[in-house]
Amino acid sequence: MGRTKRSGEKGRTEGHAASGALAAEVHSPAHSATPTAPRPATPGTPERKPSGFSMLLLHLHPRAVPAEALAFPRTFGLGGIAVVLFLLLAVTGSLLLFGYEPSPERAYASVREITDQAPFGAFVRNVHHWAANGFLLVAFLHLLRVFYTGAHHPPRRANWIVGLALLLLVVASNFTGYLLPWDQLAYWAVTIATGMLEYVPLLGGTLLRAARGGAEVGSKTLALFFVMHVAILPILLFALTAFHFWLVRKGGGVILPRAKGEDSPRRTLVPTSPNLVAREGPVALLTLASVLIIAAVIEAPLLAQANPGMSPNPAKAPWYFMGFQELLLHLHPAFAVLVVPLLAAALLLVLPYLRYAETPSGAYFHSRTGARSALAAAAAALVLTPSYVLADETIRRTPPWVPALPQVLRNGLIPVLIACAIIAALYLAARRLLRASRLEAVQAVFTFAMVAFVVLTVTGSLFRGQGMALAWPWMMAAAH
Amino acid sequence: MSDEPLVEQPDRRRFLSRAWKILGVAAAAEFLGVVAAYLWPRKGAGEAGGSIVEAGPVGEFTPASVTPFPQGRFYLVRLTDGGFLALSSKCSHLGCTVPWNEKDKTFPCPCHASVFDMRGNVLSPPAPRALDLFPITIESGVVKVNTGRRIQRERFEDSQVAYL
Numbered sequence: 001m002g003r004t005k006r007s008g009e010k011g012r013t014e015g016h017a018a019s020g021a022l023a024a025e026v027h028s029p030a031h032s033a034t035p036t037a038p039r040p041a042t043p044g045t046p047e048r049k050p051s052g053f054s055m056l057l058l059h060l061h062p063r064a065v066p067a068e069a070l071a072f073p074r075t076f077g078l079g080g081i082a083v084v085l086f087l088l089l090a091v092t093g094s095l096l097l098f099g100y101e102p103s104p105e106r107a108y109a110s111v112r113e114i115t116d117q118a119p120f121g122a123f124v125r126n127v128h129h130w131a132a133n134g135f136l137l138v139a140f141l142h143l144l145r146v147f148y149t150g151a152h153h154p155p156r157r158a159n160w161i162v163g164l165a166l167l168l169l170v171v172a173s174n175f176t177g178y179l180l181p182w183d184q185l186a187y188w189a190v191t192i193a194t195g196m197l198e199y200v201p202l203l204g205g206t207l208l209r210a211a212r213g214g215a216e217v218g219s220k221t222l223a224l225f226f227v228m229h230v231a232i233l234p235i236l237l238f239a240l241t242a243f244h245f246w247l248v249r250k251g252g253g254v255i256l257p258r259a260k261g262e263d264s265p266r267r268t269l270v271p272t273s274p275n276l277v278a279r280e281g282p283v284a285l286l287t288l289a290s291v292l293i294i295a296a297v298i299e300a301p302l303l304a305q306a307n308p309g310m311s312p313n314p315a316k317a318p319w320y321f322m323g324f325q326e327l328l329l330h331l332h333p334a335f336a337v338l339v340v341p342l343l344a345a346a347l348l349l350v351l352p353y354l355r356y357a358e359t360p361s362g363a364y365f366h367s368r369t370g371a372r373s374a375l376a377a378a379a380a381a382l383v384l385t386p387s388y389v390l391a392d393e394t395i396r397r398t399p400p401w402v403p404a405l406p407q408v409l410r411n412g413l414i415p416v417l418i419a420c421a422i423i424a425a426l427y428l429a430a431r432r433l434l435r436a437s438r439l440e441a442v443q444a445v446f447t448f449a450m451v452a453f454v455v456l457t458v459t460g461s462l463f464r465g466q467g468m469a470l471a472w473p474w475m476m477a478a479a480h
Numbered sequence: 481m482s483d484e485p486l487v488e489q490p491d492r493r494r495f496l497s498r499a500w501k502i503l504g505v506a507a508a509a510e511f512l513g514v515v516a517a518y519l520w521p522r523k524g525a526g527e528a529g530g531s532i533v534e535a536g537p538v539g540e541f542t543p544a545s546v547t548p549f550p551q552g553r554f555y556l557v558r559l560t561d562g563g564f565l566a567l568s569s570k571c572s573h574l575g576c577t578v579p580w581n582e583k584d585k586t587f588p589c590p591c592h593a594s595v596f597d598m599r600g601n602v603l604s605p606p607a608p609r610a611l612d613l614f615p616i617t618i619e620s621g622v623v624k625v626n627t628g629r630r631i632q633r634e635r636f637e638d639s640q641v642a643y644l
Contacts, residue, residue: 311578
């Protein structure tokens with residue numbers, strides 16, 4: 001109904017929203033762009049009234065979207081893919097709930113029963129596992145897309161913050177789900193990851209007990225993680241996602257590149273249905289197909305039942321925490337667990353509040369200079385991070401020429417200050433050598449931090465073997 | 481009328497609106513308090529609870545030996561001079577269980593590569609301090625370990641060793 005009659009767009013910018021990113025948006029004030037023409041009906045057929053269900057779905061979108069917003073590389077459909085994965089997780093998660101029993105005595109056996117006895121049980125679990133990992137990956141890529149198109153600045157600033165909260169929820173959902181199979185992998189990953197909390201000054205002990213529901217990972221921990229995973233986090237995710245969508249429309253939809261000196265360009269609007277819908281559908285179906293194929297081919301890991309007396313070697317946190325575990329190998333725990341993550345969180349939170357002389361252009365990397373600076377920063381991180389890992393490995397093993405300093409200095413303050421100095425140097429180099437604007441230089445710093453984090457994650461996940469010693473992935477595969 | 485300044489809110493209305501707000505905040509705080517108190521980790525909740533473990537007669541443990549007690553989650557170490565130490569098998573770094581490596585005479589942590597010597601001292605970081613101890617009593621030639629009381633320490637000291 002709203003499609004033909006409700007032309008009163010109230011003079012407000014009416015974006016479109018939906019999957020956060022699949023959708024496009026109208027950048028210009030609606031008065032210059034309000035679609036007044038009725039949707040072109042298929043010639044010869046009288047316009048049909050859509051069903052209530054499709055009306056609900058269409059309601060997530062505006063009636064019309066700018067033609068430019070439809071281009072796939074504008075968003076890569078990442079927000080929409082995340083939504084599809086979320087729905088898939090809800091469905092498979094509900095199915096798993098019918099078989100799973102959340103107690104240390106029964107958890108592992110019930111998962112075994114699901115995978116070994118229930119028809120398609122292993123498949124359902126695989127889908128849940130791979131969709132969950134994909135969800136995290138896609139959410140992270142979505143964050144990168146938003147950042148590099150400058151969509152974290154006003155009027156979309158609030159949505160950046162909501163997006164960060166959503167990312168936190170996705171990580172928490174993944175992590176709480178990690179424990180539930182109660183196998184060796186789960187038990188030790190959660191022991192390590194919650195053990196990190198103990199290094200928080202003053203509150204450490206309390207936080208650790210709160211996270212585990214006691215001193216050790218046990219039945220209370222399982223109960224806590226279970227209720228978080230199946231009730232509290234999904235509800236919060238759902239509510240915040242709705243808020244996220246709404247803010248996409250409030251912010252004017254997907255950010256679009258502006259030509260020079262153009263303030264609020266006039267956009268050619270096209271009807272959402274079929275133009276946008278016809279693009280969202282295939283992306284959703286391709287996502288679904290990809291997850292199903294991966295789940296059919298690659299089994300989700302399930303090791304032996306948890307054994308508190310024996311840590312596997314190597315014992316690793318979930319892959320998305322491996323960057324931190326890698327840091328823990330090099331840095332004093334208080335720095336690896338508290339200082340560095342807080343600095344990273346502060347960076348992410350502060351980004352949309354930095355003010356620049358220019359407004360983001362909406363194009364990827366803002367400009368050619370921006371792209372060049374980001375590339376240089378990425379290259380620097382690709383060289384410096386592995387160098388640091390390798391150098392620290394030698395210093396740690398054979399320390400005679402290293403002055404005997406307290407751990408807090410040697411493995412804490414000094415490396416962190418050096419890292420800060422490198423970042424400052426990078427910022428200045430981008431400004432002076434590449435003539436980057438402040439916006440572009442900040443983008444370079446962000447790129448450096450992100451690439452360093454990814455390198456650490458990859459190092460920890462793939463290049464650490466027995467006793468967490470550095471090793472080539474193919475050597476480890478051969479050793480098994 | 482029109483030349484009067486904007487009329488201030490009547491005092492009564494302002495008072496009531498403030499009272500509502502204060503009551504609302506107080507009620508929200510109470511709810512939060514109830515939830516926090518309910519969820520706050522209780523001492524002893526969900527813990528196996530330590531107890532006195534009878535390790536065995538002194539003669540069973542040869543000097544310079546390390547005997548694992550997986551149930552009690554500790555290692556009974558007999559030093560070369562005949563003294564006993566009960567080392568927690570929980571890495572002081574992030575709580576992984578450390579295995580005993582007989583060849584190197586070390587406890588290498590599989591999680592973050594910390595290494596401890598036979599006395600529990602840190603040979604290689606990132607572990608920040610020596611392995612925790614459990615108190616030992618030797619009664620009529622039998623070694624007993626109290627796994628209910630965990631002793632944190634910076635490093636090994638002679639006073640920590642229990643002798644017959």
